[in-house]
Amino acid sequence: xxxxxxxxxxxxxxxxxxxxxxxRWTPYxxxxxxxxLVAVFLIYPIGSVxxxxxxxxxxxxxxxxxxxxxxxxxxMAGDSLFWQSLVFTAQWVVxxxxxxxxxxxxxxxxxxxxxxxxxxxRALVFAPWAVSGVLTTTIWLLIYNPTTGFGRYLADAGIGxxxxxxxxxxxxxxxxxxxxxxxxxxxxxxxxxxxxxxxISRDLYESAxxxxxxxxxxxxxxxxxxxxxxxxxxxxxxxxxxxxxxxxLYTLTGGGPGNATMTLPLYVARLAxxxxxFGYGSALTMAGFxxxxxxSVTYLWLVRVGKDQNA
Amino acid sequence: xxxxTAAPPAAPPRPPRxxxxxxxxxxxxxxxxxxxxxxxxxxxxxxxxxxxxILLFAFRETGSTSLFPWPLTxxxxxxxxxxxxxxxxxxNSVVIAVLTVFFSTTIALAGGYALxxxxxxxxxxxxxxxxxxxxxxxxxxxxxxxxxxxxxxLINSLxxxxxxxxxxxxxxxxxxxxxxxxxIPIELEEAAWIDGCGxxxxxxxxxxxxxxxxxxxxxxxxxxxAWNNFLFALMFLNSQEQFTVPVGLSYMLGEYSVDxxxxxxxxxxxxxxxxxxxxxxxxxLVQGLSAGAVKx
Numbered sequence: 001x002x003x004x005x006x007x008x009x010x011x012x013x014x015x016x017x018x019x020x021x022x023x024r025w026t027p028y029x030x031x032x033x034x035x036x037l038v039a040v041f042l043i044y045p046i047g048s049v050x051x052x053x054x055x056x057x058x059x060x061x062x063x064x065x066x067x068x069x070x071x072x073x074x075x076m077a078g079d080s081l082f083w084q085s086l087v088f089t090a091q092w093v094v095x096x097x098x099x100x101x102x103x104x105x106x107x108x109x110x111x112x113x114x115x116x117x118x119x120x121x122r123a124l125v126f127a128p129w130a131v132s133g134v135l136t137t138t139i140w141l142l143i144y145n146p147t148t149g150f151g152r153y154l155a156d157a158g159i160g161x162x163x164x165x166x167x168x169x170x171x172x173x174x175x176x177x178x179x180x181x182x183x184x185x186x187x188x189x190x191x192x193x194x195x196x197x198x199x200i201s202r203d204l205y206e207s208a209x210x211x212x213x214x215x216x217x218x219x220x221x222x223x224x225x226x227x228x229x230x231x232x233x234x235x236x237x238x239x240x241x242x243x244x245x246x247x248x249l250y251t252l253t254g255g256g257p258g259n260a261t262m263t264l265p266l267y268v269a270r271l272a273x274x275x276x277x278f279g280y281g282s283a284l285t286m287a288g289f290x291x292x293x294x295x296s297v298t299y300l301w302l303v304r305v306g307k308d309q310n311a
Numbered sequence: 312x313x314x315x316t317a318a319p320p321a322a323p324p325r326p327p328r329x330x331x332x333x334x335x336x337x338x339x340x341x342x343x344x345x346x347x348x349x350x351x352x353x354x355x356x357x358x359x360x361x362x363x364x365i366l367l368f369a370f371r372e373t374g375s376t377s378l379f380p381w382p383l384t385x386x387x388x389x390x391x392x393x394x395x396x397x398x399x400x401x402x403n404s405v406v407i408a409v410l411t412v413f414f415s416t417t418i419a420l421a422g423g424y425a426l427x428x429x430x431x432x433x434x435x436x437x438x439x440x441x442x443x444x445x446x447x448x449x450x451x452x453x454x455x456x457x458x459x460x461x462x463x464x465l466i467n468s469l470x471x472x473x474x475x476x477x478x479x480x481x482x483x484x485x486x487x488x489x490x491x492x493x494x495i496p497i498e499l500e501e502a503a504w505i506d507g508c509g510x511x512x513x514x515x516x517x518x519x520x521x522x523x524x525x526x527x528x529x530x531x532x533x534x535x536x537a538w539n540n541f542l543f544a545l546m547f548l549n550s551q552e553q554f555t556v557p558v559g560l561s562y563m564l565g566e567y568s569v570d571x572x573x574x575x576x577x578x579x580x581x582x583x584x585x586x587x588x589x590x591x592x593x594x595x596l597v598q599g600l601s602a603g604a605v606k607x
Contacts, residue, residue, distance in 0.1 A: 023429075026510065030425035031437060033418045034481055041478040042444050045455030052454065059457075107354060115347050123593050125351075125358050130589040131582060132539030134557040137564065138578040139361045142368055148571050153378070183361060191596055237445075244448035247541045251561050265450035272453040273546050285451045292446050 046289070049282045057279035065279075072283035081259055081267065082284065086291075089243060089263040091174075096181055096242045097235055103182065104189025105231075109223075111190065112197045129187035133247025140180035140252065170260035173253055177261055181248055189234055196230035197223070240295060264288050368575035387576035391563075395573060397580055399552060400559040404538055405584075407472045407555060411537035412530045415477040415484050419529065423488025424514065428497065441482040449479065453546050460547055471547040472555070476537045484529045491525030492518065524595060531592040535585055556581045 056068045076082050111122050128136075143149045146163045155162045166176040200223065208218050246269050249255065255262035255270060262270075265288060271281040369387055370380035391397045426434065456475055457466070465471040495518050503513035541557040548554060554562075560581055563574050 023510075024431075027425040027429035027431040027434075030421040030429075034422040034485055035437065035440075037418065037474075037478050037481060038440065038444060041456065041459065041474065042447055042452070043440075045452055045459065046447070048455045048458065049451070052458075103354075106350065110347055110350055110354075113342050113347050115344070119594075121351055121355065123590065125354060126593055126596065127362075127586070127589060128358060130535050130585045132541065132557055132585070134539075134541050134560050134564075135578055135581050138560055138574060138581075139365045141564065142364055142571065142575060143361060145571070148368060183357065240446050240448075244450060246448075246450045247539075247557075250542070251564055265448050269450040269453060269542060272450075272457070273542075278454045278457075281454050285454065288448065288451050292448070295446065 049285050049289075052278055052282035053286050055279045055282075057277075057282070059276045059278060068279070072280050075280060076283050076287065081262065082264075082287070084259065085262045085264045085267045088261065089265075092178075092261075092263055093239050093242045095178055096185060097239050099178070099182055100185040100189050100238060101231065101235055103186045105193055105227075107186060107190040108193035108197055111194055126187045126191060128184045129191065131184055133184075133245065134251050136180055136184050136248055137251040140176070140183070144176055167253060168257060170257055173257055173261055177249060177252055180252060181242075181245070184248075185238070185242070188238060192234040193227060193230055196227055200226050236295070236298070240292065243292070243295070264291075365575045365578050368571050369579045371572070373570075373572050387570075387572035388580070390570070390573045391577040391580060395559065395563065395577065396551060396554070397556065397559055397577055400554050400556045401580065403469060403553060404555045404557075407469050407476070407540075407544075408534050408537040408584075410469075410473045411476045411480065412533045414473065415480040415533045416526060416530050418477070419481060419484035419488045420526070422485045423492055424518075426485070426489040427492035428500075438486075441485055444482045449542055453542060456543070457546060466547055467549050467553055469548075469553060472537075472540060472543050475543045475547070476540055477533075480533045480536055484533060487529050487532075488525065491522055491529075495521050528592055528595050531588050534588055538585055 053072055054067060054069060055065060056071070057065050107125060111118065111125065131139075144151075144166050146152060146165045149165070151160060151164055151166075152162065154160050166172040204222050205218055208222060213221065243263070244265055246263070246265050249261055249263060249266050250269060253261040255266050264284065268281050268284050268288065271277045271284065367378070367380050370383055370385075371377065372382045372384045372386070375382060392401075425431070426438065452475075456471075460466045460468075460471045460474075465474070499517040499521075500513045503517050504510075508516060539557065540555070541561065544555045544558045545561065548558065556577075560574070560577050563569065563577055
């Protein structure tokens with residue numbers, strides 16, 4: 001900022017040409033810090049992942065580090081956990097995003113009505129949005145745990161058995177994680193969709209009503225088309241976010257029981273943090289990038305389509 | 312204190328509300344009350360019972376099975392704060408969050424101004440680059456960032472988290488900031504330039520005061536994200552004096568015999584700053600997002 005300061009407050013009124021020349025460089029100076037940080041800490045690392053993926057590289061065993069060519073990728077192709085984690089990742093993303101969208105849309109429609117206590121209700125239902133993955137785990141672990149959870153109180157009342165936890169079985173562990181993540185994720189959709197709902201003109205509804213459109217018809221013909229872009233954008237942002245979401249699964253299930261809830265990023269995180277297998281982890285990271293790149297292209301394509309329709 | 316209270320001034324004649332409320336009842340546009348309150352009540356139950364459950368265990372004495380925090384105790388809080396080291400974790404988390412907010416918001420302010428007020432060669436590429444970084448997963452950056460931080464001796468330093476979090480927060484902050492600045496009429500700045508101000512002075516005098524709500528919103532997003540960060544802190548910090556609150560919590564979760572009262576109290580400690588920030592910004596959340604970059 002010091003450079004800017006000196007440039008803009010240098011004595012007297014600058015001639016127009018001097019001013020224009022300086023102005024030409026101003027935007028570059030202003031975006032330089034952001035551009036540099038992103039280049040060094042986000043763009044460069046992606047390049048270095050390509051490099052590491054060709055090496056046998058383990059921080060705890062530096063004597064074994066060497067160039068291995070495509071060996072890591074060959075290992076990956078034969079790694080059943082890798083393929084299993086891909087399938088689970090898709091399942092996780094589809095179920096989470098789908099349910100969050102449906103409930104988030106319903107919640108936004110309800111909150112968008114005028115009623116007594118609306119501001120308070122809005123603050124309360126949005127609250128889990130700000131809660132971290134680790135804290136979500138803490139809360140839901142207290143609920144799922146056989147000694148502290150609902151199960152114990154239900155068993156006291158004669159429903160179910162003592163000492164059972166939904167996290168113990170692969171099938172129920174999946175839904176246990178889904179519910180915990182829904183608790184935190186629905187507000188995201190509700191907030192974004194509510195923001196868009198509030199920009200719909202009331203006149204549209206009034207004239208539709210004059211034309212004899214019922215409640216469902218108005219929702220179908222006015223509300224949904226208006227929300228289309230918001231839904232496309234928030235769904236894709238959330239899909240990427242849920243793909244990347246490691247905190248909750250790492251702490252709640254750790255990928256278990258028996259790797260049943262292992263997503264690809266979680267697999268990478270466990271290799272990096274627990275096993276320090278950087279070489280193979282980098283190869284898996286590359287696979288993740290390719291999948292996300294496909295996601296991104298779809299995303300940009302859909303956004304473009306949305307803009308065309310609106311114009 | 313023997314003042315006689317003055318009689319309250321006669322209430323002004325009220326507008327006839329009867330007519331309006333009758334219109335409400337017969338208005339077919341009005342959603343029936345039950346269709347609002349029943350789903351809302353169910354959803355509130357789903358949202359609030361988990362919060363209640365953690366408060367219950369944090370404030371209830373060990374061994375009690377009451378559904379109310381009774382007998383009430385604060386022992387669990389002193390256990391985590393002093394015994395489990397949460398006083399240190401809390402301080403670390405505050406330092407990281409405050410520094411992250413400062414750097415990401417300041418840098419986003421400069422960059423956002425450039426994007427909102429200038430057209431320059433490379434702007435499109437720059438914005439595309441920022442958009443693409445939104446797709447880079449934190450977990451996938453663990454390995455390369457670990458290497459960078461090891462080479463720069465930032466491993467096991469709080470600065471590694473500040474740098475990583477600020478960089479990850481930057482693209483979103485930048486796009487939102489550009490959106491907020493675009494909403495401020497440029498005529499205000501032009502008037503300041505005519506009065507002899509330069510770019511910087513004009514910005515400080517006209518744009519910055521109007522930008523305050525936007526800066527608050529963007530800082531709050533950055534604060535919540537930095538406060539909640541887990542994976543980077545788990546990977547880059549390895550001595551207990553450097554741990555953050557989420558890392559401290561995760562270690563409690565991993566213990567073989569979990570002290571549930573202390574765990575719940577630790578969770579409450581972790582959520583308090585976020586809830587305070589959230590209570591402040593939640594009113595602006597919806598407006599802020601509709602004004603900002605989300606709608607492109």
